[in-house]
Amino acid sequence: MLSVSLVAVVIAASHVLSANAQIVIAHFMAQNAFSYSQGDWTNDINTAKATGLDGFGTALNIALPDYEVDRVADAFVAAENANFKLCFSFDMSRTWQQSDIVSLVATHASSPAMLTYNGGVLVSTFEGEANGNDFWAAIRTSLANEGIKITFAPAFISYRDPSLNGTLLSDFPSIDGFFNWWSWPNDVDALLTTDTDIAYRDAAHSRGGPYIMSVSPWQFKDIDANDAWVELSDTLWNYRWLQAIQDVKPDIVEIVTWNDYAESHYIGDINPNVDLGDAAPNYVNGFPHAAWRIIAQYYISWYKTGTAPAVENDTVVFWYRAHPKAVSCSGGWAPRMADFPADAVFAMSLLSTPATISLDIGSTHAQFDAGVGAAIGSVNFPVEDAQIPFIQIIRNGQTVKSGYGSVFVTESCSWYNFNPFVGVIQ
Ligand SMILES: *[C@@H]1O[C@H](CO)[C@@H](O)[C@H](O)[C@H]1NC(C)=O
Numbered sequence: 001m002l003s004v005s006l007v008a009v010v011i012a013a014s015h016v017l018s019a020n021a022q023i024v025i026a027h028f029m030a031q032n033a034f035s036y037s038q039g040d041w042t043n044d045i046n047t048a049k050a051t052g053l054d055g056f057g058t059a060l061n062i063a064l065p066d067y068e069v070d071r072v073a074d075a076f077v078a079a080e081n082a083n084f085k086l087c088f089s090f091d092m093s094r095t096w097q098q099s100d101i102v103s104l105v106a107t108h109a110s111s112p113a114m115l116t117y118n119g120g121v122l123v124s125t126f127e128g129e130a131n132g133n134d135f136w137a138a139i140r141t142s143l144a145n146e147g148i149k150i151t152f153a154p155a156f157i158s159y160r161d162p163s164l165n166g167t168l169l170s171d172f173p174s175i176d177g178f179f180n181w182w183s184w185p186n187d188v189d190a191l192l193t194t195d196t197d198i199a200y201r202d203a204a205h206s207r208g209g210p211y212i213m214s215v216s217p218w219q220f221k222d223i224d225a226n227d228a229w230v231e232l233s234d235t236l237w238n239y240r241w242l243q244a245i246q247d248v249k250p251d252i253v254e255i256v257t258w259n260d261y262a263e264s265h266y267i268g269d270i271n272p273n274v275d276l277g278d279a280a281p282n283y284v285n286g287f288p289h290a291a292w293r294i295i296a297q298y299y300i301s302w303y304k305t306g307t308a309p310a311v312e313n314d315t316v317v318f319w320y321r322a323h324p325k326a327v328s329c330s331g332g333w334a335p336r337m338a339d340f341p342a343d344a345v346f347a348m349s350l351l352s353t354p355a356t357i358s359l360d361i362g363s364t365h366a367q368f369d370a371g372v373g374a375a376i377g378s379v380n381f382p383v384e385d386a387q388i389p390f391i392q393i394i395r396n397g398q399t400v401k402s403g404y405g406s407v408f409v410t411e412s413c414s415w416y417n418f419n420p421f422v423g424v425i426q
């Protein structure tokens with residue numbers, strides 16, 4: 001189980017959203033905004049907009065009606081100023097009163113920054129199936145009595161088995177759409193399929209939708225003995241986007257996440273003002289993921305326009321863990337599923353014209369022929385200890401661009417760390 005403390009805000013793209021245009025938002029942990037000023041929100045929103053996002057929403061994960069209520073108010077002001085979208089994702093792993101949910105939605109329902117779908121204020125969750133249909137139906141009725149129509153698309157995470165899609169509909173007459181939270185393999189050494197997406201997309205569409213598909217780059221957590229796991233994520237950030245664009249074609253893509261640092265799936269910058277707790281800094285600090293946004297930008301454009309965008313500047317985004325998976329570390333907890341990831345450096349090219357991507361680390365060499373647009377390859381970790389990868393774009397025998405990673409791959413480690421360093425040659 002991947003438990004997450006959530007109050008989510010979704011950040012959506014900056015253009016005016018026409019009815020049911022393809023929307024991309026990112027799950028934002030509002031509880032990580034404890035120290036945020038309005039300027040922090042503006043920085044995050046501008047970064048998200050530059051990546052092509054429309055908003056933070058079920059991505060505005062709000063865990064409790066505490067300080068988060070004030071931070072969310074700042075977020076709405078910042079989003080209004082930036083022509084950005086937000087929506088609520090109520091984190092039902094925490095205790096919520098119906099009246100608090102109604103009040104928060106009503107307070108911001110008329111904001112131009114509120115994300116709507118099918119003419120209703122989009123409301124989502126993390127969990128909440130245990131509250132039962134009557135709980136959600138009463139919230140809808142209370143808001144309707146205030147003149148506020150909602151479009152309810154929760155992430156009821158216990159509905160993961162494709163065969164339960166009809167049960168979801170019969171259990172919850174109150175839902176309009178569905179957010180499938182699951183964007184990682186289910187504790188197996190195999191790639192994620194789209195079976196769950198297709199089943200719940202079809203169910204959501206029978207209610208008018210939206211179907212919200214989660215797309216995530218990674219999953220690793222190591223904060224205590226019970227919360228120590230990694231899911232096979234080596235190439236997820238590439239193939240999951242292609243599943244969305246070519247196979248599932250969801251109404252909304254939700255990137256999981258913008259800023260859940262402890263689960264290693266953040267694509268936002270590491271903000272030194274955010275309190276990461278005692279454990280997560282051991283595997284988050286020094287492991288930026290910003291370059292993953294370059295890949296997001298490419299695939300978001302493709303998802304929204306239906307065509308892979310032309311690449312102007314040759315780029316290689318690469319990522320790798322700092323330690324071979326079998327080593328023992330002096331701190332943290334050996335994660336479940338530690339044997340699934342490959343001991344390798346992964347590299348994804350975005351090219352204007354074909355080239356060879358050369359990958360070296362220690363005495364190990366690999367290369368792949370990359371065409372126009374996106375391609376992916378890898379090089380295995382070397383036998384030598386304490387090595388750093390060297391990446392080159394080679395065209396007509398000439399090195400066009402090259403560079404090194406900033407983190408050494410070492411046998412010695414002070415914390416079990418399966419969170420990758422993400423770098424870029426551009
Ligand atoms: C459940 O999913 C399947 C596809 O996997 C689809 O054929 C079926 O119509 C779905 N059921 C409902 C109730 O939407």
Ligand SMILES: *[C@@H]1O[C@H](CO)[C@@H](O)[C@H](O)[C@H]1NC(C)=O
Binds near residue numbers: 312313
């Ligand atoms: C390409 O690189 C140039 C020089 O670094 C930069 O000015 C330009 O904005 C880049 N173009 C894109 C589309 O990123």
